[in-house]
Amino acid sequence: MAVQKSVSLKEVADKAGVSIATVSRVINSKTVVKGETELRVQKVIRQLGYRPNRVAQRLRTTSGAGKLIGLLIPDIRNPFYVDIIRGIEQYAYARNFAVIIGNFSQDEERQKFYIETLKSESVDAFIVAPFPGMNEYVKELSEEGYAVVCIDRGLPGVDLDVVKVDNFQGAFDAVEHLIKAGHTRIGHITGNRQIPTTIERVAGYEAAYARYGLTIDRDIIVGRDSDYQSGVDLAMHLLGLPDPPTALFTSNNLLTLGALETIHSRGLKIPEQVAIVGFDDMDWSMSLNPPLTAVRQSGFEIGRIAIELLHQRIADPARPFVSIVLKTELIVRSSCGYKLRGGYEVHKEN
């Protein structure tokens, strides 16, 4: 299974009657070569179908010219991350970067393993959605000189480029919407309580309660992990309470879907018996019955900006760190009901 050797610089050089240095120069066009020579070499390159060997390139150039990015994703089953991946991919490959994805499935061991592997692949940059227990490693990466961009959430106490959304406001909007629809007892299914994102969303929930003078019942703010099964179980818990909430605010995609399973399995009607707003909109939120009201955050956009920041940082390592916060948008569909009290307009964030 010897893979056919591909055309090398040397072959091009020989055929064009020049040295490999000249061919290299033609390709990278940093230094000038004589017009005539350049044309001749380019012709040979085309004839032979030469493409530079990225492995050799990476081995040679230690700096940020390796054109390889490591991407650390907590859970590829979450469509939000898939959107991020798509955004990153699209703009990365347009800039001739390749991307290696490490999906660590929320497993600390595996995350560590991926970081090591990606390092030994000589990536010159990382895009990371930091997870609890990851902070040390990510910090190290930055200190070791890798370009690092955090997505979805930053690193407490560490200066890094970050792209995220306004989780506080997004959660606030969602809960406000429910309150305006007449709900006063809103259950909140949170993600992993260690994650900054979760904390900010809980804060948004509390702020909305405060804003409307409602008293918070901490017994109906529940969280375990950020996955589907947690959504199922925690919704079961909340809806089984003697005095169950009339509405649910779920802190992400997967939790929302899990909660929906429970709602349906208990035969509850949405929104009459229980209303629901989820954080994270999905391509197919309209396919749910009833269509889901959700806080949209554009993963695609997050990915795009992350690449942009990475690009800048590789070009200028000294650039000050920035934190980019995108707005969310509340997409009102019909999973909330309209037990209106007083003049009420559908809330729309701009």
Added chain:
Amino acid sequence: MAVQKSVSLKEVADKAGVSIATVSRVINSKTVVKGETELRVQKVIRQLGYRPNRVAQRLRTTSGAGKLIGLLIPDIRNPFYVDIIRGIEQYAYARNFAVIIGNFSQDEERQKFYIETLKSESVDAFIVAPFPGMNEYVKELSEEGYAVVCIDRGLPGVDLDVVKVDNFQGAFDAVEHLIKAGHTRIGHITGNRQIPTTIERVAGYEAAYARYGLTIDRDIIVGRDSDYQSGVDLAMHLLGLPDPPTALFTSNNLLTLGALETIHSRGLKIPEQVAIVGFDDMDWSMSLNPPLTAVRQSGFEIGRIAIELLHQRIADPARPFVSIVLKTELIVRSSCGYKLRGGYEVHKEN
């Protein structure tokens, strides 16, 4: 942004007082080194935290020792492919393979681009879900000596290792289930008609019709692309017919979700007004309302086996090609209704 140089073989060798060759031997343990030396070297390796540079390894070794696999995925938004990725990842990393994912979003240009990029990354194997227009390239890959495994569908007229499911039987089961529930007019929303998978599923549909002596109306077998919007549009078309089908069989995940959007937007009740069975089960099929009856194919398992085959082929390039066909399973939930006629039992594939 000079990335901190990591420990090299040379440093280990110097510190241990041996040559780099010996260190290399200790690591790869192909040849024997003296026990005493081995221990000393290993100690230094641990002390210095040495990890081999995979880039240099790949540059040096032309054969299948590169431990890098290229994965070509048609559409990462499809949860089925996400499952495949997870399966591949899990078993690849367990074998110390790294995986580069190329998600070409059903775009021919981009797919071509990825193949070239992955080649110049010196991957030593490809896992591909072939797409129309891709056949030539994939065939070439194999001819050039790369280990290639096709997933989801094979390549017409080309001998390669393939892992797929029994699409014919899966579709047959789905349609039979609908027929047994009393439907005689079942609309079929197919994927891209060029894809073998689609063709096999249509054949399964037709076979079920034939088996029960029903006449096929080709006007209610419609297909365009394999994406969400096609599902929306084609369902709209079918349900808008003067004599609309009473049930829908959708040929994949995304089409199912698209069709559901249309069904809900038209205010149709499932299963009373229209029943639906989808090919591809999803983690959250239970979250749909009503829970979806679906043909399950295990992407995770497909991924696992693909890696297995790859492993075998790299070890023994001469091994004959195999085609592995996995069974599907009809998961009966409640999107089909039970307009039973005569003695009827819920169909269960084993």
Added chain:
DNA sequence: TGTAAAAATGTAAACGTTTTCAATATAGTC
């Protein structure tokens, strides 16, 4: 103890690039 065989280790080339430095060719000036 000396010698041959076996075991252990070292030396150096190679993988395909980029890049520094040196060498050569060309042009410009008098």
Added chain:
DNA sequence: GACTATATTGAAAACGTTTACATTTTTACA
């Protein structure tokens, strides 16, 4: 036509491995 400055090219080292081959050390045996 000779000389200098400049433009163009080439030679060779380096990146971090693996591995064929050579060399050294150890072991076995007479």
